[in-house]
Amino acid sequence: MTKPLSVGVAGLGTVGAGVLTLLRDNAATVAARAGRPIAVTAVSARDRMRDRGVSIAGLRWYDDAAALANDPGVDVVVETIGGTEGPAADLVRAALAAGKPVVTANKALLAIHGAELAATAEAKGVALCFEAAVAGGIPAIKAVREGLAANDLTRVMGILNGTCNYILTQMRERGIEFAQALSEAQKLGYAEADPSFDVDGIDAAHKLAILAALAFGRPVDFAGVHVEGIRSISALDIKLAEELGYRIKLLGIARRTEAGIETRMHPCMVPVSHPIARVDGVFNAVVAEGDFVGRVVLEGRGAGAGPTASAVVADLIDIARGRTTPVWGVASAALSHAPSLPMSQRVGAYYLRLMVVDRPGVIADVTAALRDNAISLESMLQRGRAPGEAVPVVVTTHDCEESQMRAAIARIEALEAVVEKPAMIRIEAL
Missing domain, CATH: 3.40.50.720 (NAD(P)-binding Rossmann-like Domain)
Known part of the structure; x- marks a missing residue:
């Protein structure tokens, strides 16, 4: 034997x-x-x-x-x-x-x-x-590093934290706020007593850094990942997203551009028609896009004793068989040193929710701030009237650069009629 x-x-x-x-x-x-x-x-x-x-x-x-x-x-x-x-x-x-x-x-x-x-x-x-x-029992590493090895990958993205996905699913399905959904997740054992690593996006960002290194054949660069969590997401934003044809997911996105590698982890509005929008509860998903294979979607349980042990033993079987591959898919001498791009260079559409005092001239001030930063409006939504009281105003934009949006938000937030910090969520066309 x-x-x-x-x-x-x-x-x-x-x-x-x-x-x-x-x-x-x-x-x-x-x-x-x-x-x-x-x-x-x-x-x-x-x-x-x-x-x-x-x-x-x-x-x-x-x-x-x-x-x-x-x-x-x-x-x-x-x-x-x-x-x-x-x-x-x-x-x-x-x-x-x-x-x-x-x-x-x-x-x-x-x-x-x-x-x-x-x-x-x-x-x-x-x-x-x-x-x-990465992603528990989903064979994401082997898929990206080996199964798709013949492709030039342009993007890899995913829902990489089951705790956050469960919380956002509960908020959407039941209309509850973040604090209640988190408390219930903790009671069920889906969230730790100190949930910071999960809900602040750090756990998922670690996984994204690994996937980006594999997808683009370069050394892992966690410092280059932009990280945001889900604490600021409200039930109102989730409801409004549904009305606009989107769902809110904590999404990790790594994308190769001519200028370098974009790696970011943050809440996104994704079209309800996209497969990743329908990944709910504690499930994870990884999506890879290659020049010859097109889009590949993997979904499954991202944590737990069984799924994670399954992945560990799969690696042991490879070692027993003598199957090896370089850690990041290529030998160190062949690794790319493409730079990590700052978040300020992200280009895309945005959702902006403002709580403003309902009085004449407010909308004109908001649109002026957007106009002066070369941001074009795609739509504007205001529900009902309440003169003298705070009401939500929702704006969606056409594509613009993150730095432009940040400058516009700073100006809008300084307006006397804006009574809360604006809620900004990036829209991903995918």
Whole structure:
């Protein structure tokens, strides 16, 4: 019998325990597809006595995760600890330095240190695999890096955070505000007690940085990603978007232009006819567009023990079979160094909702601010009259540059009749 692939797993939370469970429950299927058995032989976590719902009896235990990398009986290291520094980073660096392949679900680590880690993996001639780091069980990494390898990709985008997508779906379907939807998501376990990483767009932006590196064959550049979350989205904006033929999604977009690479994570209004507009609840979606393949849409669960463990084990099967590919799709010498474009250069349409005192001359002042910044109106909507009281006014524009819109908003916000900070959402034609 072919020698089993011996795996060391560091981090026995939801994902790590899921990997142990999958490898045991589907042992025969995995062995057939890998060409040999894959077995966990060593583990590391913070609390040895904790009940994780999966037995660790008979497995070698390491209190120090980095020490697991130097276990001579471990062929490949799986990192599911999380975080950009500390034990996770120490373990991955130690494993690669020891010439051992690494499988990680850690998108933050890759987004921040991915260029360094990829260089080490290449120098040591070992695999650094991370299918589980983006979109959970959706095979987004393999699709972009390998399945679409013959294409020049022009754009990759996606709904990359199930927590935010669930919150926005609940707000739309039930007409509730963000705070209530977030509270309910926390009670259901879809959102953390501190939801900042999710609702402020950081988690999804880590994933977008990885997808952009793969799509355009360049080093990962998280610093070049523009990041906004969903805290400012209101039920009123969601309702008005529906009336205008759009749905609001937290969308990550990476696009190649002649000037460089555009990477941005922010709420978008997307046409209801686009497939991504119909991805609801905790589901994720990734869309890639290539010159020969056209548009490819992948949808599925983006988190959870089962989907994420599925992605981790898919990488282990590749390693067992000896299938490897450069971390970012091409060797380091062939990586592109196209610059990241600032958000101020984004060109597109905009939705602008203002709360203004209903009195003569207000609309003229608003349109003057837009006109003076060379912004053309596409439509204007005002519902009802309430003289002397605040009423919503909605403006949609034709394409303009972000810097123009920012300048116009600053002038509009300074108007005495504007009683709230204007709500601005970018419209994506897709």
